[in-house]
Amino acid sequence: MSASTSADPRERILVLGAAGRDFHDFNLMYRDDPGVEVVAFTATQIPDIDGRTYPAELAGPLYPAGIPIVDEANLEQLIARERVDTVVLAYSDLAHTQVMHLASRVIAAGADFVVPGARRTTLRxxxxxxxxTAVRTGVGKSQTTRYVAGLLREQGLRVVAVRHPMPYGDLAAQACQRFETHDDLVRHECTIEEREEYEPHIDAGVVVYAGVDYARILREAEAEADVVLWDGGNNDLPFYAPDLHIVLADPLRPGDEAAYHPGEANVRMADLVLVAKCDxxxxxxxxxxxxxxxxxNPRAEVLRCDSPVTLDDPAAVAGRRVVVVEDGPTLTHGSMSFGAGVVGAKDAGAESVVDPAPYAVGSLADTYERYPNARGILPAMGYGEAQTRDLEATIRAMVVAGVVDVVVSGTPVDLTRVVTVDVPLVRARYSLAEQEPGRLEAALRRALDR
Structure with a gap:
């Protein structure tokens, strides 16, 4: 990076991101615009993504050296050094107060603060x-997406799921990825975070696309789909303009539907809002x-749904000391303190849910420091090989200490495919159940008829 000069007429832009929407917004809004220069992306929420470069192959001919990705923590210094004109917010699951604190930092540093709207950032x-989509991370998008895919396939339609980006590896290699088999997960070196979202679709026979270049992904998905199913991440807006926009709201976090960005925007845009976890x-x-x-959103149809949890082997959990592994983002920036694993373990009569924090290894110890709400549960922090090994080592430390008899896994991924566990592992699975069956299918039919 180099500071601009007064002779350079281009608007200098800094994009705040988390290795997802930031790249998408750049591709749509700035990549081919000679009147702007994106000087950097910043990184937060996801470990170990700063220090990399958005590669020239994806950044386009205006950026032959690519674009650096740097830590958001140095925001003010970066604005000053790079003489940034405009800072663009391009990540999700932020409290409204966090958004305005960021805006205040930017404004005080002398730059404009921009939050792009849906029209400029969605593809048709x-x-x-x-x-x-959802109002917060961890509301139940995954089981809802699987449920919707099943309803569409029952109508004889070819469904292709396109997952919100999780490009934690080689960005150029991950530009457009297609997943149909478990071998594809291995070939693309998927992390636990990616497997959590892709495996259930693959097991149901649904092809999944993901990556970085969502215009290219859309073209390829359209070639083999009757219906494209956008599988959202965090509480982000969809990247594709929907014919039916389904939004999940969470009664375990009442009030969050009006207190987080861009979750509130999702509610206001929704055609159909599912109030999940009613049970x-x-x-x-x-x-x-x-x-x-x-x-x-007075015009939205509102449905109440349950999120029933089942254990593969409840008898193996009854009366036992268990450590519960839950989806990582649900416990971190999702702010939850439990998930499906805890519900399943308690329903099965576990003697106790053992706190893994005293045995946490490496990055997991850092996670508890940053997200104290996660203490008591083991977040499946699998953004890379090192974190996966820390997860495995933490479980092993608890087994060696003799404090647990069983692992209950509430993450959608089959952990036995990526870690070795020396005690029985029982999976907790969760699904969507409409309190008034048939209404979601009717909404899908109406949308497709239009």
């Missing part, structure tokens, strides 16, 4: 698009979330 498809939430919280959604 030649196929019908059904999008599943685990207090009735008054379900009612409060439903009332809040109706205030934010």
């Amino acid at each position: 498809s030649r196929r019908p698009v059904v999008a599943v 685990s939430a207090r009735p008054e919280d379900v009612a409060a979330v439903e009332a809040s959604v109706r205030t934010l």
Whole structure:
């Protein structure tokens, strides 16, 4: 990076990101615009993504050296050194107060603060698009997407799922990835985080696309799909303009539907809002979330749904000391303190859920320091090989100490494919159940008829 001169008329832009929407927004809004220069992407939320470069192959001819990815923590210094004119927010699951704290830092440093709208950052498809998004991370998008895929396939439609980006490896190699078999997961060197989202689709016979270049991904997905199913990440907006926009709201975190970015925008844009986890939430919280959604978006149809949890082998858990592994982002920036694994373990009569924090190894110890709400549960922090080995080592330390008898895994991935566990591992699986069956299918039919 080099500081601009007064003779350079281009607008100098810094994109705040987390290795996902930031690249997408750049590709759509700035890559081919000679009137701007994107001086850097910043990185947060995801470990070990700063210090890399958005490669020239993806950045285009205006950026022959690529674009550096740097730590967001040095925001003010970066604005000053690079004489940044505009800072663009391009990541998700931020409290509204966090968004405005970022804006205040940017404004005080002398730059403009921009939050791009949906019109500039969505692509139009030649196929019908059904999008599943949420108000927060960990609401239940995964089981909802699988449920919707099943309903569409029952209508005889070819469904291709396109997953929100998780490009944690070689960005150029990950530009457009297609997953149909478990061998594809190995070939693309998928992390636990990626496997959590891709494996269930593959097991159901649904092809998945993901990567970095979502225009190219859309073209390839359209070639083999009757319907494109957008499988959202965090609480981000869809990258493709939906014909039916389904948004998940969470009564275990009442109020968050109106307090997080861009989750509130999702609610306001939604055609259909599913209030999930009604079987685990207090009735008054379900009612409060439903009332809040109706205030934010009176035109949206609102459905109540349960999120039943089943264990593969409840008898193996009854009366035993267990360590519970849950989806990582749900416990970290999703702010939850439990997930499907805890629900399943307690329902099965586990003697106790053992706190893994005293045995945490490496990056997991750092995770508990940063996200104290996760203490008591083991987040499946699998953004790379080192974190996967830390997860395995933490479980082994608990086994060696003699404090656990069973591992209960609430993550959608089959952990036995990526870690070695020396005690029985029981999977907790969760699904979506409509309280009024048939309404979601009817909404899908209406959208496709249009």
